[in-house]
Amino acid sequence: MASQSESESEAIEHIVLFKVKDEAEPSKVKAWLDALNALSSLVQVAQLTAAPLIQTTTTSSSATSLNFTHILHSRYNSKQDLKAYTIHPRHDSAVKDHGLHIVEDIMAFDWVAPDLHLAVTPKPKPGSAIRVSFFKLKEEDVKKSEILGVLKETKDGLLLGQHKQISELSYGENFSTERSRGYSLAYLAVFPGHTELEDSNEELGKLKHKFTDFVESEVVVDFLIPSSSSV
Numbered sequence: 001m002a003s004q005s006e007s008e009s010e011a012i013e014h015i016v017l018f019k020v021k022d023e024a025e026p027s028k029v030k031a032w033l034d035a036l037n038a039l040s041s042l043v044q045v046a047q048l049t050a051a052p053l054i055q056t057t058t059t060s061s062s063a064t065s066l067n068f069t070h071i072l073h074s075r076y077n078s079k080q081d082l083k084a085y086t087i088h089p090r091h092d093s094a095v096k097d098h099g100l101h102i103v104e105d106i107m108a109f110d111w112v113a114p115d116l117h118l119a120v121t122p123k124p125k126p127g128s129a130i131r132v133s134f135f136k137l138k139e140e141d142v143k144k145s146e147i148l149g150v151l152k153e154t155k156d157g158l159l160l161g162q163h164k165q166i167s168e169l170s171y172g173e174n175f176s177t178e179r180s181r182g183y184s185l186a187y188l189a190v191f192p193g194h195t196e197l198e199d200s201n202e203e204l205g206k207l208k209h210k211f212t213d214f215v216e217s218e219v220v221v222d223f224l225i226p227s228s229s230s231v
Contacts (some may be wrong), residue, residue: 013222033070044082068107073223108179135215
């Protein structure tokens with residue numbers, strides 16, 4: 001079990017988006033994904049899955065080049081656990097031995113998720129659908145609190161049964177800026193399945209409409225928890 005270094009009310013979300021080369025051999029892609037998913041057994045890792053994306057959407061011409069194909073999503077009980085994971089020899093091997101020669105682009109994003117209790121939050125079941133939206137603001141720091149406030153209200157609404165399609169919501173501000181391409185805020189929504197995700201598009205659109213004037217560009221990715229995943 002991962003250590004309890006941080007507050008029990010906060011978890012660390014770690015997301016990496018990958019663009020796999022078009023000419024990459026399927027067998028090498030599978031070996032890479034298997035190596036990444038095997039990292040879920042590390043003591044520092046609370047939850048982890050690596051999977052192909054089923055959809056990538058961008059909302060500005062400047063983001064159209066961010067055509068990612070795969071995702072790694074993992075969770076930790078502290079920033080210390082995340083750091084230990086990133087320098088672990090098995091992580092290094094998965095990256096260098098399996099991913100280095102087939103991945104041509106990458107984007108990474110980390111945030112502290114308020115009120116996400118990993119000890120009691122169930123791992124998404126196989127077949128669950130997950131949507132992650134990343135936001136680049138027109139003016140950094142000016143409207144972050146307003147956007148985070150809207151996302152908090154939405155999360156609070158889950159507890160009141162106001163968002164029946166969404167089973168879980170996490171959100172936060174990126175604290176690792178080196179590979180985030182200028183995107184500073186994100187949210188992650190979990191759905192029971194792809195149908196529920198599709199049915200929620202209108203509801204999620206209304207949510208983003210509340211702060212769309214502050215956003216320069218957005219990257220949205222969808223993926224499914226595979227049956228073979230350790231998540």
